[in-house]
Amino acid sequence: MSTSGLRDHLMSDSLDASIRELFAALLRVPVTRIDDHARPATIETWDSMQHLMLVSGFEEEFSIDVDPEEAVDMYESFAAFRRIVLAKLEQRR
Amino acid sequence: MAKSVFKGVRISGVAGAVPQQRVDNLKDHQFVPEDDRKKIVALTKVGAYRRAPVEMCSSDLCQAAAEALLSGLGRTAQDIDAIVFTTMTPDYRVPSTACLLQDRLHCRTSTLAYDINMGCSGFVVGLYNACTLIQGGGLKRVLLLAGDTQTKLCHSEDKNVVFILGDGGTATLLEADPTADDIVIELMTDGSRFKNLYVPAGGFRCRSNETTRRVEEQPDGGVRSAENLYMNGMEIFKFSATDVVKSIAEFMEAQHICPEEIDSLFLHQANGFMNEKISRKLKIPDAKVPYTIGFYGNTGSASIPLTMAHHYSTTVPTRERCLLSGFGVGLSWGVVSATLDGVYAPPVVELA
Numbered sequence: 518m519s520t521s522g523l524r525d526h527l528m529s530d531s532l533d534a535s536i537r538e539l540f541a542a543l544l545r546v547p548v549t550r551i552d553d554h555a556r557p558a559t560i561e562t563w564d565s566m567q568h569l570m571l572v573s574g575f576e577e578e579f580s581i582d583v584d585p586e587e588a589v590d591m592y593e594s595f596a597a598f599r600r601i602v603l604a605k606l607e608q609r610r
Numbered sequence: 611m612a613k614s615v616f617k618g619v620r621i622s623g624v625a626g627a628v629p630q631q632r633v634d635n636l637k638d639h640q641f642v643p644e645d646d647r648k649k650i651v652a653l654t655k656v657g658a659y660r661r662a663p664v665e666m667c668s669s670d671l672c673q674a675a676a677e678a679l680l681s682g683l684g685r686t687a688q689d690i691d692a693i694v695f696t697t698m699t700p701d702y703r704v705p706s707t708a709c710l711l712q713d714r715l716h717c718r719t720s721t722l723a724y725d726i727n728m729g730c731s732g733f734v735v736g737l738y739n740a741c742t743l744i745q746g747g748g749l750k751r752v753l754l755l756a757g758d759t760q761t762k763l764c765h766s767e768d769k770n771v772v773f774i775l776g777d778g779g780t781a782t783l784l785e786a787d788p789t790a791d792d793i794v795i796e797l798m799t800d801g802s803r804f805k806n807l808y809v810p811a812g813g814f815r816c817r818s819n820e821t822t823r824r825v826e827e828q829p830d831g832g833v834r835s836a837e838n839l840y841m842n843g844m845e846i847f848k849f850s851a852t853d854v855v856k857s858i859a860e861f862m863e864a865q866h867i868c869p870e871e872i873d874s875l876f877l878h879q880a881n882g883f884m885n886e887k888i889s890r891k892l893k894i895p896d897a898k899v900p901y902t903i904g905f906y907g908n909t910g911s912a913s914i915p916l917t918m919a920h921h922y923s924t925t926v927p928t929r930e931r932c933l934l935s936g937f938g939v940g941l942s943w944g945v946v947s948a949t950l951d952g953v954y955a956p957p958v959v960e961l962a
Binding site: 588 | 652653769770830842844852855883888891
């Protein structure tokens with residue numbers, strides 16, 4: 518792996534960890550419970566009100582603006598949530 | 611589609627009334643931890659709302675608003691040809707509360723009076739009815755009353771709704787005027803999703819009994835009985851984020867209205883976070899979107915006219931091109947385009 522590739526890989530891992538940690542913190546669950554399969558049905562604190570707080574929290578932390586339809590799609594799973602956050606961050610670059 | 615252009619109908623004035631009793635979302639609701647209360651308030655923007663005492667009904671609030679409105683406009687109850695009352699919280703199941711208000715306001719017995727059982731889209735649906743009565747029916751003056759005491763539909767420990775829903779009543783006077791600008795109204799309904807926002811029991815489909823009155827913790831974490839209002843928060847957010855936004859955008863395109871041409875967008879005061887998303891998606895600047903949700907909460911059918919009353923009673927009357935969007939129970943939703951020219955609005959009444 519090249520130096521820039523390694524750097525991007527480490528930054529990506531770091532970003533992924535940050536997203537996972539913030540997500541867990543906002544839902545008040547251990548970060549170990551947040552994997553790609555985590556869904557509202559499996560995380561008892563992830564209800565509709567909490568979801569809007571998640572979206573709002575990520576908007577503030579990462580200075581992104583989530584469209585209403587994207588906010589709805591983010592409710593599907595942590596994987597969907599992370600995918601949209603990453604896409605928003607990529608748009609800013 | 612139910613889309614109509616109404617000619618010769620003027621919105622002459624709008625008035626609001628709220629209960630004096632104030633609920634402070636940061637201090638009350640002690641069943642929710644303080645940190646959570648702060649987060650909910652930050653998200654919904656509902657710092658406080660008004661709660662009607664047991665003996666105060668929507669009709670009392672609407673009556674107070676109507677009296678202030680008619681007096682300020684120099685009209686009398688005898689001038690009114692029809693009363694249309696939109697509410698989810700009537701005084702009685704039978705008869706229409708509008709009939710009682712015909713008497714309490716001292717209107718003529720030759721006054722048409724009826725209720726429309728609608729919630730957050732109630733004002734736009736009621737407006738459609740009132741305009742039809744004037745343009746189609748040849749009536750001269752219609753009093754449109756929109757009010758709800760939603761706090762009475764909620765359980766006090768259902769955190770899904772208790773931070774948001776408040777009480778209020780309004781009166782809007784519509785008059786025949788051949789010089790008035792057109793009012794365009796489009797209404798939509800999807801009854802397949804009605805269970806996302808409804809009161810499951812206490813009607814005739816599921817009669818009230820000991821079981822339906824039992825208060826229990828529900829799967830969504832809310833504490834309520836089957837005779838309290840249930841809201842599927844995420845489905846309603848999805849509805850607002852998709853159908854409502856689309857309806858306003860398509861309406862604007864069909865009517866050739868650009869965001870820059872709108873002076874005021876009056877959205878149903880559903881939830882601060884959601885409403886900001888809607889207006890930003892439509893590219894209508896925040897300065898053009900009046901809000902009352904911060905201090906009156908979501909007042910159901912009253913929320914649009916209450917926001918109009920607050921806005922026009924605190925600004926200098928001018929000519930404004932407005933869009934109104936109501937959305938909620940049914941599910942039902944609607945959009946209105948109207949030009950308000952010097953509309954009269956007295957200060958919002960506080961009823962003890």
